[in-house]
Amino acid sequence: MSKETNTPTEKLFGSKTRAKLLRLFFENPEKSFYVREMTRVIDEQINSVRRELLNLESIGIIKNDTFDNKVYYSANSKHPFYRPMIDIFSKKIDSSRDKDVKETTWEEYIRPVKRYLNGLIVTNRLPGQEGIDLLIIGDDKTKKLTRWAEVIEKKQGKPINYVIMSPDDFTYRKSVRDRFVMEIFEMEITEIIDPEKIIKE
Numbered sequence: 394m395s396k397e398t399n400t401p402t403e404k405l406f407g408s409k410t411r412a413k414l415l416r417l418f419f420e421n422p423e424k425s426f427y428v429r430e431m432t433r434v435i436d437e438q439i440n441s442v443r444r445e446l447l448n449l450e451s452i453g454i455i456k457n458d459t460f461d462n463k464v465y466y467s468a469n470s471k472h473p474f475y476r477p478m479i480d481i482f483s484k485k486i487d488s489s490r491d492k493d494v495k496e497t498t499w500e501e502y503i504r505p506v507k508r509y510l511n512g513l514i515v516t517n518r519l520p521g522q523e524g525i526d527l528l529i530i531g532d533d534k535t536k537k538l539t540r541w542a543e544v545i546e547k548k549q550g551k552p553i554n555y556v557i558m559s560p561d562d563f564t565y566r567k568s569v570r571d572r573f574v575m576e577i578f579e580m581e582i583t584e585i586i587d588p589e590k591i592i593k594e
Contacts, residue, residue, distance in 0.1 A: 426467070427466070428466075454478065516583065517581040523576075525556050525577065
């Protein structure tokens with residue numbers, strides 16, 4: 394007699410590959426993935442992944458965009474089930490202990506450099522899109538912020554386009570409506586950390 398190995402989530406959504414894809418999208422709602430990247434991350438066959446992507450796209454729970462001749466898929470933030478799906482998948486389950494483990498937040502990320510950081514803007518830049526992922530505001534004379542950004546890049550598992558700007562430089566550029574800074578504010582921003590109120594003032 395074969396042993397049942399499906400997880401509760403797989404049983405709920407009827408397919409192991411579908412459950413894995415939904416977890417990938419809604420644990421990382423700000424990210425986009427291309428097909429071969431998904432097959433590698435969730436460790437499933439490409440045909441199975443393509444089939445489930447079609448199913449999920451047909452009901453509108455995910456969307457796709459094309460950049461550099463690659464099709465990228467992401468969670469559809471306009472779908473009515475977007476928030477409930479995040480509530481389901483935004484926490485990783487430790488099946489051995491059945492306890493929730495919170496995802497790392499940016500507040501937790503910045504703890505090692507909090508004393509050097511005057512502000513942080515995190516954007517939802519899609520692959521191939523102009524702009525930056527992080528605007529880091531702070532004094533980087535000791536290169537602590539640069540090394541921190543490199544660590545974040547490794548934790549995110551993908552290249553990060555970041556700029557480090559001194560508080561005086563940022564304040565001046567913002568006051569004269571510098572094009573670079575204004576273009577950042579026009580992007581989709583997912584996180585602002587502004588302990589000294591220099592970003593939103």
